[in-house]
Amino acid sequence: MDTIKLTIDNRVVEVPKGTTILKAAEQMGIRIPTLCNFELEGLALKNHPGGCRICVVEVVGRRNLAPACITECMPDMVVRTNSPRAINARKTVLELMLSDHPNDCLQCPKNGKCELQALAADMGIREIPYKGAQSNYPIELSPSIVRDANKCIMCRRCESVCHEYQSVGAIGAVDRGFPAVVNTAFNEPLINTNCVFCGQCVAVCPVGALSEVDNTGKILRDIANPDVKTCVQVAPAVRVALGEEFGMPAGSIVTGKIAAALKAIGFDYVFDTDWSADLTIMEEGTEAVGRFKAFLSGDKNVKIPIMTSCCPAWVNFYEKFYPELREYPSTAKSPQGMFGATVKTYFADKIGIPREKLISVSVMPCVAKKYECEREELGANGDPDVNYSITTRELARLIKICNIDFANLPEAEFDSPLGASTGAAVIFGVTGGVMEAALRTAYEVLTGKTLPKIDFEEVRGLDGIREATIPIPGVIDLKVAVVYGLKNARTIMEQIKAGNCPYHFVEVMACPGGCIDGAGQPYHHGDASIVKARYKAIYEADRQMPLRKSHENPEVQAIYKEFYGEPCSEKSHHLLHTHYFDKKIKFDLEK
Amino acid sequence: MCGPQIKINEASYRFIQDTCASFNNNPGELINILHKTQEHFGYLPAEVQQVVADCLGIPVGRVYGVVSFYSFFTMKPKGKYAISVCLGTACYVKGAEKVLDALKSELKISEGGVTEDGKFSLDVLRCVGACGLAPVMTINGKTYGRLVPEHVKEILAEYAD
Numbered sequence: 001m002d003t004i005k006l007t008i009d010n011r012v013v014e015v016p017k018g019t020t021i022l023k024a025a026e027q028m029g030i031r032i033p034t035l036c037n038f039e040l041e042g043l044a045l046k047n048h049p050g051g052c053r054i055c056v057v058e059v060v061g062r063r064n065l066a067p068a069c070i071t072e073c074m075p076d077m078v079v080r081t082n083s084p085r086a087i088n089a090r091k092t093v094l095e096l097m098l099s100d101h102p103n104d105c106l107q108c109p110k111n112g113k114c115e116l117q118a119l120a121a122d123m124g125i126r127e128i129p130y131k132g133a134q135s136n137y138p139i140e141l142s143p144s145i146v147r148d149a150n151k152c153i154m155c156r157r158c159e160s161v162c163h164e165y166q167s168v169g170a171i172g173a174v175d176r177g178f179p180a181v182v183n184t185a186f187n188e189p190l191i192n193t194n195c196v197f198c199g200q201c202v203a204v205c206p207v208g209a210l211s212e213v214d215n216t217g218k219i220l221r222d223i224a225n226p227d228v229k230t231c232v233q234v235a236p237a238v239r240v241a242l243g244e245e246f247g248m249p250a251g252s253i254v255t256g257k258i259a260a261a262l263k264a265i266g267f268d269y270v271f272d273t274d275w276s277a278d279l280t281i282m283e284e285g286t287e288a289v290g291r292f293k294a295f296l297s298g299d300k301n302v303k304i305p306i307m308t309s310c311c312p313a314w315v316n317f318y319e320k321f322y323p324e325l326r327e328y329p330s331t332a333k334s335p336q337g338m339f340g341a342t343v344k345t346y347f348a349d350k351i352g353i354p355r356e357k358l359i360s361v362s363v364m365p366c367v368a369k370k371y372e373c374e375r376e377e378l379g380a381n382g383d384p385d386v387n388y389s390i391t392t393r394e395l396a397r398l399i400k401i402c403n404i405d406f407a408n409l410p411e412a413e414f415d416s417p418l419g420a421s422t423g424a425a426v427i428f429g430v431t432g433g434v435m436e437a438a439l440r441t442a443y444e445v446l447t448g449k450t451l452p453k454i455d456f457e458e459v460r461g462l463d464g465i466r467e468a469t470i471p472i473p474g475v476i477d478l479k480v481a482v483v484y485g486l487k488n489a490r491t492i493m494e495q496i497k498a499g500n501c502p503y504h505f506v507e508v509m510a511c512p513g514g515c516i517d518g519a520g521q522p523y524h525h526g527d528a529s530i531v532k533a534r535y536k537a538i539y540e541a542d543r544q545m546p547l548r549k550s551h552e553n554p555e556v557q558a559i560y561k562e563f564y565g566e567p568c569s570e571k572s573h574h575l576l577h578t579h580y581f582d583k584k585i586k587f588d589l590e591k
Numbered sequence: 592m593c594g595p596q597i598k599i600n601e602a603s604y605r606f607i608q609d610t611c612a613s614f615n616n617n618p619g620e621l622i623n624i625l626h627k628t629q630e631h632f633g634y635l636p637a638e639v640q641q642v643v644a645d646c647l648g649i650p651v652g653r654v655y656g657v658v659s660f661y662s663f664f665t666m667k668p669k670g671k672y673a674i675s676v677c678l679g680t681a682c683y684v685k686g687a688e689k690v691l692d693a694l695k696s697e698l699k700i701s702e703g704g705v706t707e708d709g710k711f712s713l714d715v716l717r718c719v720g721a722c723g724l725a726p727v728m729t730i731n732g733k734t735y736g737r738l739v740p741e742h743v744k745e746i747l748a749e750y751a752d
Contacts, residue, residue, distance in 0.1 A: 169650025174659040185655035186637045192595060194650065320594065583594040587642065589601040 006077040021057060021068040021079055032057065032081050033090065033119055035206055036155035037069040041528040043512035044464050044485055045204065047160035052153065053093045054119065058083040065089050094123055099130040100178075101207075102150050108208040109146070113523050115206035116153060133178060142190040144197040144213055144370040149181050151209040158182055158201035158210055166510065167487035168317070170195035182209070194320050194585075196486065198313035198510040199367025199519025204526075212367045212520060215388045216398045222359045222387075223266040229351065230359045231269035232262050233339045233418075236277060237365040237429030237515035238392045240537035244522040244530070245396035246406040251533030253541050256411025258363075261399050263412055269347075272414040273362065274421030276339035277428040277437070279559070280310065281550035283576050284332040284434075285441045286567035288505060292446070292476060295504070303328045305481075305496070305503040308434050310334045312368035313510035315580065317486050322493045323582035331577040335428065336362050336369055337378050340385025341575040343418065346563045350417075355383055362389040365429070365518030368510070377578055391520025420555035423454075423541070423548035430538045431484045431514035432459040432466065435507040439470055439480075440549045446475045454548050462513050462535065464488045467503070476504070484509040599638045606631060607639060611646035618647045621657055625664055634668045662716060670705045670712035672750050676728045679718030686739070687726035691715065693740035694728075697747060710750070 002017040008025050015024045025032050036052035039045065050070035057068045060078035065086060068079075080086065098120060105111055137149035159172045159182055170193040174183045184193045202210045222230050243252035262270045287306065294302040307329040309315055315334075318326055333341065339362070344355040351358075362369060369389040372378065378385050390398070399406050413419070424440050427433030436456045443451050458468035459480060465488045470478040481503045483489055489508045495501035511518045516534040524530040542548060550556065564572045610627050614620035624643060629635050635658050644651035658664040676682075676691045691713075695701055698711050705712040721727045724736025735746055 163650065163653075169652050172650070172652040172656050174652075174656050176660045185640070185650075185652040193652075323594075581593065585595050585597060585641065585645070586593075587604060587645070588596045588598045589604055590598060591601055 004073050004075050004077075006073050006075065006079065008079045009081055015073055017072075019073050021059075021066065021071050021073055021077075021081075022055060024073050025068065025079075025081055030081055032068045033122065034069055035115060035119065035153065036157065038155075038157045038160075038204055038206075038526050040512060040517075040524070040526055040531065042462060043517065043528055043531060045161055045165055045200070045512055047155070047157040047204070049156055049160075052097075052155055054090055056086055056089050056093070057081045058086045091123055091125075094119060094125060095128055096130055097153055098125065099128050099132050100135055101153070108151070109211035109214065110205075110208035114208060115525065117207075135179075135181070137181070140189055141213065142195070142197070142371075143374045144199060144367045145190060145195075145202060146211045146213055147190070148209055148211075149183065151207045152182050153207055153209070154180060154182065155206055156182065157204040157206065161200040161204055165485050165487060165512075166196070166198060166200065166317075167490050168194055168196055168198075171201065196313045196316035196320065196510070197368040197371040198486070200511060201519075202367055203511075203517070203519040203521070203523065212391050212394070213370055214394060214397075215370075215390045216394050216401065218388055219265070219361060219390065219398060220401070222361075228357050228359050229268045229353060230266070230361065231271060231343055231347070232267045232361045232363060233271045233273040233276070233336065233343075233386075234258055234262070234363045234414075235273040235336070235365055235429065235515065236426045236433075236538070236541075237518055237521065237534070238363050238395065239426075240429065240516065240534045240541065241365065241392050241521045242396060243406075245393070246399075248407060249533070250530040251537040251540075253537050253544075254406075255541070256413070257406060257409045258395075259414050260409045260412035261395075261404050261406055262363075264404050264409070265398060265402050267361070269415050270412075271339070271343070271418040272421055273335045273339055273364075274425035274428075275414075275418045275553070275555055276335040276342065277425035278422055278550035278553040278556045279338050279342070279576070280332055280335045280428075280434075281424060281437050281441050282556060282560070282567040283338070283572060284308065284330045285438050285445065285550070287330050287332060288438060289442055289445055290568070292478075292504060296476060305492075305501060305506045306330055307492075307505075308438075308507045310428065310434055311509045311511075311515075312336075312366065312372040314486065314489060314508045316368065316371065316583075317489065317510070318493070319581050319583040321490070321584065322497075323580070323584050325493055325496055326580040326582070328496060329580070331579065333378070333576055333578045334369075334372065335425075336364065336372060336386055336389070337578065338576050339418065340378065342559065342563075344380070344383070344385050345575060346559065347418065355380065359387050360385065362386050363392065363395045364389050365392050365515045365521045366511075367391060367519040369520075392518075393520060393522060396522070417555050417558060420553055421545070422550055422553050423543065423545035424550040425553075426541045426545065427538055429515045430535055431509050432461065432482045432507065433514060433538065434509075435459045435480055435482050435505065437550055438505070439478075441551050443470075443472055444549065444551070446472050449473075451549075459507075460539075462532070465491070478505060479503045480505045480507075482507045484512060484514055486510050597638050597641050599642060603632070603639070604642055607642040608646055611643060616647055618649045618653075621647065621649075621654065622661075625654070625658065629664060634665045636666060636668075665714070667703065667712075668705065668709075671710050672730050673712050673714065674728060674730050675714045675716045675719075676702075677717070677719050677721075677726065678715045679722070679725075681722035682718075682726040685725040687728075689740045690726055690728065690738045690743065693743040697743055711747070
């Protein structure tokens, strides 16, 4: 490989050709501040517009300052990252940015997590010398995402993830000069656009311009209400990330502490979405097995590949972009949805209260789940199956509001009867997990034999598109694909449309690496090692479980015996399956 | 429950389709397509941008991003006679702003506006490449140079139909 020698801050360094000054400095332990520059390495999220000019450095012999993030190293270059000229320019850029930025840090949803705030502190900003015009945009609320364009610094990270990573393109830069801002087309509310509410824009926004709808206040209100009972479910990926908010290392598994914290907050019943993830495998797995059998018997009408339907942003995506293919995804509701439907029927009956008096809350690594809660079809007579959802970050806030010492909290168990789970359920939190969980069950159902090896390493990993052939002896060589990122999902949908999709079974998750980097998770600020630690932790949590196949979950077996009968029964079709809508833009042609 | 419905005249829809097709539905030709489309409709309303996006297979936000970025493109219908006053450096120092003010008071509209009868619209732009004639304005492409505010009335009179 060609390498280049150059001098940065009086030290000689050798780097591969094509390396930016920013990266070269990083190797030497010199951290040049950045704002717009963003990359979640190995996980397909990136933004390198070279736009904010915070990272400017002095290159000896060059007339103007160079943005370190997009300037490649050249042989014998002499770079000064902290020359007075560079520092003054950096400070001026920051001051100009702050001159049109609201000073409401204390009430800002990003307070304490804001990259602009941190930079202002690092740069020792004490006053803003520029008094110019102030942006004045209304704050927009959607079911999942709050947009406050007054705080936008035009880094365009959100635009990059929305367009390049998800291939959705709901938001982007509009206008020019001072009024330039990230917005939807025609300033439409998000709900009227192609936005799928994945929330990755929120996950990468360095400031408070994009944040999730905060439901912590609703929880405090409902818990204080003596007229209702409250129950909560916790998604798999939350348990490998929440600890980060309390100073624990990334990848800490805090399942028992979460159960304890939710009890301490005052929920009447603390259940586990892992239970309904196992239930999802029973339903989706049975549906899949049925489709494979029909396919093998030569049925030309059966929709193959079957696709997973757990990820709410993915569901929004195919309803908005590929409604004509909406019979491919499984009709199974998401684990959140299955839990909600069960708790508001079976469990409300069991404790003898009407469903409206049972407030069902979910804790999700996800922003799109908030939108899912508001789907009319996921409820009965206007009462939602899940009243509302909070993110992992909101749970952290709630725990802090309630003054609970999370790190030192003794562990507790989830409540019965919707609390037991298997290792197959916890891996729902990672890309490839739903596929692997389904394979563990489908293999045994299809062959009638015990799996020789539980781990399906073939479907694991963090590449955006992975494929494998899983031999199911005597039945089928199952061709599967696992993708994350909706741009990758689009590739599969285009294959189906063209009639050349080679797969039988496809898993799709919208977020990088699956729910472990869901948009509701603690902010990683571009540090991919955090996401990778969560990835490892999920599989560790799987290994620690005494039971690792969904069909072995005793509380899932019990609910079939007591309530649902069998997978894909009439009752489970009614409560655990759903249907999808055509939400694509249509042109109404007038003569 | 279904997706958003966008109403558009069928002939307009076909025109946009044909225009995009004449550029092989290539998103790289977006600006050229928008030029042709604006030339035809006089402006680029939201529904027109939606069809362009659909034909090119790109998000409508991309189209709107370009339309809102370039001052040449407009989402407002123009008057029958579209007046553009140059406020480029040369015109500006030669008093273009006074000409603009005279137009505003004569037409009783501000920049970006259209007269009530739809006859005149008034816009500003930066440099038409006729700096030697500064200050300059154009009406439907016809250039008027070396203007002083007193000229405004008689020029507008040319358009009394």
